[in-house]
Amino acid sequence: MDLHITKPWDWSKNTDKAWLIPCTESAYLAERWQGLGFKDFLDLGCGLGRHSIYMAQKGFDVNAVDLSDYGVNHLRNRAQKEGLNIKTAVSNMLSLPFVDNSFDCMMAYNVIYHTDTNGFIAVLDEIKRVLRPGGELFLTLISKNTYSFQHAEQYKMLDENTLLRNELEAGQDVPHFYVDIYDVRKFFSDWSFQLPPIENAEYKADDTNYYSKHWWLLLKNREV
Secondary structure, X not given: OXXXXXXXXXXXXXXXXXXXXXXXXXXXXXXXXXXOOOOEEEEEOOOOOHHHHHHXXXXXXXXXXXXXXXXXXXXXXXXXXXOOOEEEEEOOOXXXXXXXXXXXXXXXXXXXXXXXXXXXXXXXXXXXXXXXXXXXXXXXXXXXXXXXXXXXXXXXXXXXXXXXXXOOHHHOOEEEEEEOHHHHHHHOOOEEEOOOOEEOOOEEOOOOOOEEOEEEEEEEEOOO
8 A cells, every 4th residue: 555644743742751851862963973074954853852952052053844833833932942043844754845965964763653664765765865975864763573563463554564553642543664673774775874773672661561662773875
C-alpha cells in the first residue's frame, strides 16, 4: 500500500516534562558541529522546541519545523521570551519548505519513524535534498526489539514495519515505523556512518513489562 501517513503529536496533552529538556547528545553535537564550522541547523520535528532552544543558545542559525501547531507555537513563545531568533514553520516532514542544500546539520529526535515505510523513504529523500553534501544528521529510530513490535498483534499493522499505537493520550493512532540493524544498513546505504549505529538501553516502567529501544545514528551526507 502506498500510504505515506503522518500525524502530529498532540502536545497539548503532554504531561512529561522530559520533552522540555535537550537530549544528552545535544552537547556533543553542538561541540562537534561547531568544530566542523557548521552554522545552519534544522530541528526536524521540533516538538516543543527543546533542541532548537539549545542550539540557538550555542550560536547556531536555527530553523525548526513540526506538524503540530501547538508545538511550533510553544517554541515561538519560548524563543521570544529568551530573545532567541529561531525561524519556525508548521510543516509536514514529507515536503519540507526549504530549497536544496539549505543546512549544515540536522537533528530528528524520535521523529521520522512516525510514518509508514513509504513515508519513511520519502522523508529520507527530503532530508538528503535540504542537507548539504558533507553535512551531518543525528536521528533516532525505534527498534524492532521494542516491546510493541515484539507484540504487534496488539496493534493495527499498516505494513510489515509499521504499527498504529495509542498508549499515550498525546499520541493516539500515531504511526510507528520500526527498524533492525539490517534495515538501518539498507535505508542508509548511501550515507556515511560517523559512529557505529547504537541500539540504546531499554527503558521499563515500574508497573508494566513494557520496554523501548531506539537506534541512535550519526550520519554524513556523502559528497556528490
